[in-house]
Amino acid sequence: MIRLPRKSASTENSLYHSLGLKDLPFPTDPVVNPYSDDPRRNGTIYATAPVQDKINQFEQLLIRPGDFLNRIRLAYLWSKGDQQSGRGMGKTALLRYFRQRINKDWGDTEFNGQFSAVVVYVSFSSQVDRRYMEQLALSALIDICKSGVLDASRAALRYDNLTETQADVVLNYGAEADPGNLLNNDVLKACSIEPAKLDTAIAQRLIKEGVSAATATALARGTFEDHLRSFRRDGNLEPLYVPRDTRILDYSRTLLFNDVVHYLRAARFAGGYLFIDDIENLVDQMTRKDRIEFAKEFALCTVRPGYANTAYNFFSCVLTTHQQASYSLTQAWGEAGLAAIARLDPDATHSVELPLPRPDQAERIVVAHLDHYRADPADHGSIKPFTPDGMGELLRGRQLPRVLLSSAATVITHAAGLGIPLIDAAVVKAALESSLPPVKPSFTTGLDDVV
Numbered sequence: 089m090i091r092l093p094r095k096s097a098s099t100e101n102s103l104y105h106s107l108g109l110k111d112l113p114f115p116t117d118p119v120v121n122p123y124s125d126d127p128r129r130n131g132t133i134y135a136t137a138p139v140q141d142k143i144n145q146f147e148q149l150l151i152r153p154g155d156f157l158n159r160i161r162l163a164y165l166w167s168k169g170d171q172q173s174g175r176g177m178g179k180t181a182l183l184r185y186f187r188q189r190i191n192k193d194w195g196d197t198e199f200n201g202q203f204s205a206v207v208v209y210v211s212f213s214s215q216v217d218r219r220y221m222e223q224l225a226l227s228a229l230i231d232i233c234k235s236g237v238l239d240a241s242r243a244a245l246r247y248d249n250l251t252e253t254q255a256d257v258v259l260n261y262g263a264e265a266d267p268g269n270l271l272n273n274d275v276l277k278a279c280s281i282e283p284a285k286l287d288t289a290i291a292q293r294l295i296k297e298g299v300s301a302a303t304a305t306a307l308a309r310g311t312f313e314d315h316l317r318s319f320r321r322d323g324n325l326e327p328l329y330v331p332r333d334t335r336i337l338d339y340s341r342t343l344l345f346n347d348v349v350h351y352l353r354a355a356r357f358a359g360g361y362l363f364i365d366d367i368e369n370l371v372d373q374m375t376r377k378d379r380i381e382f383a384k385e386f387a388l389c390t391v392r393p394g395y396a397n398t399a400y401n402f403f404s405c406v407l408t409t410h411q412q413a414s415y416s417l418t419q420a421w422g423e424a425g426l427a428a429i430a431r432l433d434p435d436a437t438h439s440v441e442l443p444l445p446r447p448d449q450a451e452r453i454v455v456a457h458l459d460h461y462r463a464d465p466a467d468h469g470s471i472k473p474f475t476p477d478g479m480g481e482l483l484r485g486r487q488l489p490r491v492l493l494s495s496a497a498t499v500i501t502h503a504a505g506l507g508i509p510l511i512d513a514a515v516v517k518a519a520l521e522s523s524l525p526p527v528k529p530s531f532t533t534g535l536d537d538v539v
Contacts, residue, residue, distance in 0.1 A: 114497035131184030135456035138449030162430035203358035212369035225340035241355030345395035383424035
């Protein structure tokens with residue numbers, strides 16, 4: 089007999105309901121993942137109050153809705169410390185916040201309906217050891233495929249290539265107006281529009297705009313990701329670097345900084361942002377020669393003449409870094425002429441540095457996560473289920489956002505498992521002490537007693 093899957097249990101029966109919560113509010117893995125569907129990990133939950141002054145600084149440098157064309161072209165998001173102590177400060181979360189803010193409607197809200205913009209996000213979860221700029225470009229292309237901007241652009245181009253009457257019929261086909269109809273070939277056919285002819289017309293337009301023929305055809309047909317895969321014998325896009333199968337890297341920079349820029353401009357995008365996260369994983373294993381070569385290639389793609397991106401000042405770049413990583417790039421940045429454009433210095437005007445949150449700011453981070461999972465909206469803004477001394481104990485020496493969220497997850501899970509409705513200092517201590525790894529016994533030989 090076939091047993092049917094059960095429906096998900098009601099949140100009323102959740103393990104966390106005794107704490108007034110629908111689910112565990114904190115990520116068990118506090119590393120932000122922009123592609124996750126989990127709001128605890130993808131940056132949906134974000135406490136703006138603790139970093140409002142940094143958000144304002146970021147907006148003044150890079151958003152500038154009233155002066156978009158004169159925004160900063162290269163900026164840095166810093167944290168104090170080295171590769172280890174500089175991690176977990178919230179740099180990725182801040183980038184994800186702006187990525188979500190802009191990409192939710194391609195800048196329509198952000199820029200008051202004046203124009204469209206897009207954020208492209210690049211990160212390196214592991215260290216890169218060769219063809220650095222090419223791998224950076226390929227990572228950006230993969231994000232573009234995942235973000236939905238290609239479909240939005242294709243819909244805009246289809247709309248622009250229809251008559252006003254045709255567009256109105258397509259959009260209003262069905263029960264209610266739906267821009268998604270523009271991508272539905274069956275709807276187009278039902279409206280007496282031939283999709284293949286429409287795609288051909290769009291491809292021809294893109295070629296005139298400067299997009300290479302094969303790429304223009306793929307973009308017009310909505311098969312750009314398949315086009316990228318065709319460069320690899322294994323048909324994969326990740327990992328980015330595969331020995332003896334690197335043809336895609338020969339084209340990645342041109343595809344991103346020429347073809348994609350021309351395509352997005354044709355689809356009404358005024359510009360965008362290239363967020364480059366975890367830059368240390370890109371530069372830490374570079375030799376001095378590699379760093380200089382990378383800096384020159386980066387300058388060519390982003391600020392020097394040579395690509396459509398720089399010709400139109402399309403992408404503004406934001407790099408996350410810390411002081412240790414910046415030391416290794418400083419000389420190379422100077423030789424590439426980048427230091428004159430944007431000096432690698434946390435105190436420079438084009439830099440935003442995230443400090444360690446104060447205890448009151450760290451508390452707001454915790455509350456933002458609790459609020460997202462409240463069973464009773466009346467508790468919104470409170471520290472429940474923590475008592476004041478419980479919250480104080482949680483925050484003690486744990487203001488680093490990554491450590492704070494991980495510790496909070498441990499405490500909530502511990503309390504829920506025991507059915508404890510309020511979390512005081514004793515509960516926090518017990519939870520965190522029980523999560524510590526056991527101390528290994530030390531063995532002595534007795535030789536220490538020998539004189």
